[in-house]
Amino acid sequence: MVLIPNYYEDLTQLHVNACPQHNYFIPFSKKEEALNAKNRQESDRFIDLNGTWDFTYYPSVQQILADEIQQLEQMHTKKIPVPSTWQTQGYDQQIYTNIRYPIPFDPPYVPLVNPCALYTRKIEISEEQLANYDWHLFFEGVDSCHYVWVNQQLVGYSQVSHAISEFDLSDFLKAGENVLSVLVLKWCDGTYFEDQDKFRQSGIFRPVYLLGRAKQRVNHYLIHQDYDYQKKQAVVQIEIVDQSANVDFEYLLLDAQQNVISKGQAFDFKVTDICGWTDETPYLYYLLLRFGQEWICERIGFRKFELDIKYGLRVNDQVIKLHGVNQHDSWPDTGASVSMERHRQDLLLMKAHHINAIRTSHYPKSPEFYQLCDELGFYVLSEADIETHGVVTLFDVGGDDNFNLIANDERYEQVIVDRVRSSIVPFRNVTSIFMWSMGNESGFGKNFEKALSVAHELDPVRFRHYEGYFHAYQDHDNEDKYLSVYSRMYPTLEESERDYLVNPKKPYILCEYSHAMGNGPGDLAAYNELMEKYPAFIGGFIWEWCDHAVILGYDKQNKPQFGYGGDSGEEIHDGNFCMDGLVYPDRQVHVGLLEFKHLHRPIRAKREQNLLILENVRAFTTFTDENLAVKLIWQLNGQTISEDELAIPAIKPKSQVAFSLTIPKEKEGLLQLLVVTFHPQTQEIYAKEQLTFREAPVQLPSWLHQKEKQSQWQVTESPSEYQLVTGKFSITFNRLTGQMTQAIVENKQIIGKTRWLIWRAPTDNDRLVKEDWLAAGFAQLQSRVYETQLVHEKEEIVQIKVRSRLLPIFRQCVADLTSIWTFESNGRITIQTKVERNRQMPSFPRFGLELKIHPDTSEVRYLGNGPLENYQDKKLASYFADFQTTIEDLYEPYVKPQENGSHGNTYAVRVGHYQTIQAFASHPFSFNVSNYSVEQLTNTNHRHELIKEAQPYLIIDSHHAGVGSNSCGPELDEQYQINQDELLFEVTIQL
Numbered sequence: 001m002v003l004i005p006n007y008y009e010d011l012t013q014l015h016v017n018a019c020p021q022h023n024y025f026i027p028f029s030k031k032e033e034a035l036n037a038k039n040r041q042e043s044d045r046f047i048d049l050n051g052t053w054d055f056t057y058y059p060s061v062q063q064i065l066a067d068e069i070q071q072l073e074q075m076h077t078k079k080i081p082v083p084s085t086w087q088t089q090g091y092d093q094q095i096y097t098n099i100r101y102p103i104p105f106d107p108p109y110v111p112l113v114n115p116c117a118l119y120t121r122k123i124e125i126s127e128e129q130l131a132n133y134d135w136h137l138f139f140e141g142v143d144s145c146h147y148v149w150v151n152q153q154l155v156g157y158s159q160v161s162h163a164i165s166e167f168d169l170s171d172f173l174k175a176g177e178n179v180l181s182v183l184v185l186k187w188c189d190g191t192y193f194e195d196q197d198k199f200r201q202s203g204i205f206r207p208v209y210l211l212g213r214a215k216q217r218v219n220h221y222l223i224h225q226d227y228d229y230q231k232k233q234a235v236v237q238i239e240i241v242d243q244s245a246n247v248d249f250e251y252l253l254l255d256a257q258q259n260v261i262s263k264g265q266a267f268d269f270k271v272t273d274i275c276g277w278t279d280e281t282p283y284l285y286y287l288l289l290r291f292g293q294e295w296i297c298e299r300i301g302f303r304k305f306e307l308d309i310k311y312g313l314r315v316n317d318q319v320i321k322l323h324g325v326n327q328h329d330s331w332p333d334t335g336a337s338v339s340m341e342r343h344r345q346d347l348l349l350m351k352a353h354h355i356n357a358i359r360t361s362h363y364p365k366s367p368e369f370y371q372l373c374d375e376l377g378f379y380v381l382s383e384a385d386i387e388t389h390g391v392v393t394l395f396d397v398g399g400d401d402n403f404n405l406i407a408n409d410e411r412y413e414q415v416i417v418d419r420v421r422s423s424i425v426p427f428r429n430v431t432s433i434f435m436w437s438m439g440n441e442s443g444f445g446k447n448f449e450k451a452l453s454v455a456h457e458l459d460p461v462r463f464r465h466y467e468g469y470f471h472a473y474q475d476h477d478n479e480d481k482y483l484s485v486y487s488r489m490y491p492t493l494e495e496s497e498r499d500y501l502v503n504p505k506k507p508y509i510l511c512e513y514s515h516a517m518g519n520g521p522g523d524l525a526a527y528n529e530l531m532e533k534y535p536a537f538i539g540g541f542i543w544e545w546c547d548h549a550v551i552l553g554y555d556k557q558n559k560p561q562f563g564y565g566g567d568s569g570e571e572i573h574d575g576n577f578c579m580d581g582l583v584y585p586d587r588q589v590h591v592g593l594l595e596f597k598h599l600h601r602p603i604r605a606k607r608e609q610n611l612l613i614l615e616n617v618r619a620f621t622t623f624t625d626e627n628l629a630v631k632l633i634w635q636l637n638g639q640t641i642s643e644d645e646l647a648i649p650a651i652k653p654k655s656q657v658a659f660s661l662t663i664p665k666e667k668e669g670l671l672q673l674l675v676v677t678f679h680p681q682t683q684e685i686y687a688k689e690q691l692t693f694r695e696a697p698v699q700l701p702s703w704l705h706q707k708e709k710q711s712q713w714q715v716t717e718s719p720s721e722y723q724l725v726t727g728k729f730s731i732t733f734n735r736l737t738g739q740m741t742q743a744i745v746e747n748k749q750i751i752g753k754t755r756w757l758i759w760r761a762p763t764d765n766d767r768l769v770k771e772d773w774l775a776a777g778f779a780q781l782q783s784r785v786y787e788t789q790l791v792h793e794k795e796e797i798v799q800i801k802v803r804s805r806l807l808p809i810f811r812q813c814v815a816d817l818t819s820i821w822t823f824e825s826n827g828r829i830t831i832q833t834k835v836e837r838n839r840q841m842p843s844f845p846r847f848g849l850e851l852k853i854h855p856d857t858s859e860v861r862y863l864g865n866g867p868l869e870n871y872q873d874k875k876l877a878s879y880f881a882d883f884q885t886t887i888e889d890l891y892e893p894y895v896k897p898q899e900n901g902s903h904g905n906t907y908a909v910r911v912g913h914y915q916t917i918q919a920f921a922s923h924p925f926s927f928n929v930s931n932y933s934v935e936q937l938t939n940t941n942h943r944h945e946l947i948k949e950a951q952p953y954l955i956i957d958s959h960h961a962g963v964g965s966n967s968c969g970p971e972l973d974e975q976y977q978i979n980q981d982e983l984l985f986e987v988t989i990q991l
């Protein structure tokens with residue numbers, strides 16, 4: 001006797017003795033309970049099986065194949081929470097791989113050493129419960145496959161990790177105590193279809209429950225709606241797809257306040273005076289259905305989605321662009337197992353950042369997640385649990401040419417169709433889903449043509465998406481009639497425009513773009529412009545919502561220390577490629593998300609002459625003083641001079657209102673800016689805008705400390721050094737490096753060594769160009785000085801002229817520099833450098849001067865762009881003002897350390913309080929103050945390994961490259977690269 005039949009390596013046995021798929025619903029015995037239940041647990045038909053189960057993990061299923069279930073059930077010594085993944089509970093090991101399969105490619109076979117776990121718990125069923133109902137067992141997600149026993153009898157088997165499986169336990173349960181056991185295997189033939197870029201985790205990771213079903217019942221029904229938004233009416237039709245017997249039917253439709261709008265026994269009914277559902281107005285009705293002895297409450301919204309190349313996507317007649325994100329289920333402590341509270345938290349955070357759409361990359365969510373999307377208002381692109389990306393890495397036969405290996409192989413048709421079916425059938429009544437996706441990165445071929453036609457048959461109303469079509473073999477006559485959109489990931493803007501937009505054949509979508517890895521993305525605005533330009537371009541989904549992490553330990557404050565691929569000792573892994581979200585693993589917000597928020601601000605401010613125009617870009621929301629407060633903050637030269645509230649009239653959707661403002665007149669000649677902030681009544685800033693009302697050059701701020709002139713400089717000179725002394729200042733200048741070695745004020749060294757910097761700690765988006773930068777030797781430049789000359793014509797001024805070159809160890813010159821250092825006896829040092837770039841060398845990450853500084857405190861004040869880190873192409877969320885902060889707060893804690901915390905458009909910066917180091921110029925520069933050297937940031941793998949250095953670094957950059965999104969997206973736009981022939985650096989340091 002073997003414990004289990006080998007269904008897990010048999011592609012003809014996907015679901016054994018499982019119930020057919022049907023729409024998701026929860027029956028109740030009583031109408032009021034169905035209507036008012038806060039959650040499904042309140043149903044008397046619902047038995048929650050989440051909680052603590054007995055558990056045994058086996059490193060290999062081979063170990064137990066000869067055993068009997070009864071015996072195994074008695075051997076449990078451990079407990080585990082359900083739902084969870086066992087890797088987050090201390091068993092087995094974490095593996096993060098992106099494209100490569102985590103097991104040898106040998107379908108349908110999987111390694112003999114196949115980890116597994118047995119889960120066991122008791123179920124109490126009363127005599128009465130048993131007599132009244134059929135009890136069905138539901139699993140909402142088990143990775144990768146599961147065998148189920150009740151009272152030691154094998155009930156069945158199922159796979160597809162993110163599908164709902166259901167077993168009718170009627171023939172297995174007895175009154176009183178029953179024993180339920182579930183054997184979960186880590187690998188099965190389905191693994192070849194679940195090669196999504198994520199931590200590969202196993203176990204019962206979504207809820208488990210029993211539903212008591214009436215013996216005479218409806219198993220499967222559809223709610224059709226034909227909504228006429230002009231007439232505000234709809235015809236609703238309830239279609240019974242499957243029933244065990246004819247049962248009587250009644251319905252009630254209630255509005256959001258639970259007033260009954262319609263009721264009766266008809267399967268078709270008309271509703272008038274409808275309040276439509278949209279992302280902005282997620283108005284849901286209650287539809288109570290009674291099928292025989294069962295009451296079901298569905299929350300439905302009325303909406304009509306239309307899609308064409310003329311208007312793009314319309315929702316209830318309004319054009320909508322999808323400002324979406326890809327969302328994986330991932331939290332550092334629980335992995336792929338995500339509670340509804342956390343899902344709600346994520347969705348609320350998305351709402352607060354003006355995200356209106358979600359692609360459920362790359363598998364369906366659990367049913368309650370879709371209900372949250374209905375409730376909170378998101379347009380959902382719901383994806384099937386399919387990815388066979390690993391075929392592109394097969395030896396010799398791999399590569400993009402082979403992307404279609406599985407997609408074209410008949411043996412896999414059933415598997416692919418089954419996965420598409422199980423991603424659609426349960427959710428056909430969901431309001432928020434507007435389009436189905438056939439999966440991700442699995443190539444194209446016959447099997448997807450079939451999948452698309454099945455999807456169309458199952459749901460002719462919603463749209464269909466599949467990016468893999470792009471990989472179709474050109475010599476095959478590919479069928480795309482069921483494809484509603486053309487979809488791409490990470491193309492350049494030019495490619496999108498040329499191939500899909502100038503002459504569109506279908507609406508166009510980016511299912512992934514602006515790879516949000518590390519410091520970035522820097523190209524959100526450019527993509528958005530293109531979306532706005534072409535109606536056929538219906539929007540896109542940023543890759544991706546969150547950084548995926550594992551917890552490696554805890555720091556002294558008990559905060560988790562995050563790790564990524566390779567940190568768990570996995571043999572193959574893809575490093576930190578899983579850290580590419582708009583939020584950190586713990587949902588702290590990345591600056592990239594704030595950029596997104598600004599770009600999609602629902603209300604905008606513009607200046608026209610002396611008028612302030614407020615524009616509402618929402619399609620369905622009217623802004624009034626009830627839901628919006630508007631503040632006007634007047635600034636002169638970056639300083640706030642007044643703050644007022646602006647009373648607003650109603651601003652209708654897609655319309656604008658002009659206000660004439662009394663502009664504070666004082667201090668002509670100073671740059672005058674207006675910051676307009678918008679606040680919803682309840683939370684922090686909703687949108688913010690800075691407008692220029694009077695152009696003027698920026699004046700240096702009054703907080704720059706001036707020092708008195710000292711007497712004449714005393715100069716001592718040797719072949720290797722100049723020594724300059726006057727009063728309280730003493731400066732050493734190294735003639736061999738062409739740099740200062742120290743500056744002393746009143747016996748205290750406040751600046752140590754200076755050096756020119758071209759290197760920046762590579763951002764994740766630099767990961768490709770970094771190879772060129774390294775090859776060109778930018779990380780280890782030496783300075784070769786050809787000439788230094790000291791001029792001391794005026795008593796109080798010394799000038800040192802330096803001609804030098806920056807050279808890597810074994811390569812040719814990177815740049816020729818001509819510098820003039822001017823030392824004034826009031827402690828001002830002005831550095832002017834002309835940089836002639838060697839054109840043979842790649843573009844520069846930056847050009848800057850690094851100063852090792854010794855301030856008395858970590859206080860930083862600056863007049864520039866802030867308060868967030870900002871770069872040429874990532875500065876939407878920042879604005880110009882006078883900011884006070886600290887070195888610690890300037891640091892942006894990317895999990896894998898990299899360039900961070902720079903601030904462009906700066907005119908003056910001061911570090912320290914009494915003992916200050918200041919830098920300023922009449923033209924803007926970028927600065928960075930950090931407790932970590934660029935070398936430390938370059939060479940450290942995790943943020944918790946960074947060691948605060950004894951003295952901070954101040955870097956003044958005359959040029960700093962953009963960040964882009966080249967970790968997966970296109971190369972950094974040329975305009976943000978530093979590839980000019982000649983650069984000029986000029987800044988004054990005040991000791």
Ligand code: GAL
Pocket residue numbers: 098196197362440441489512515543577580968
């Ligand atoms: C895409 C893929 C995603 C993710 C991303 C890179 O190719 O669809 O799953 O791997 O690249 O982060």
Ligand code: MG
Pocket residue numbers: 098099195196197387389441
């Ligand atoms: Mg992939």
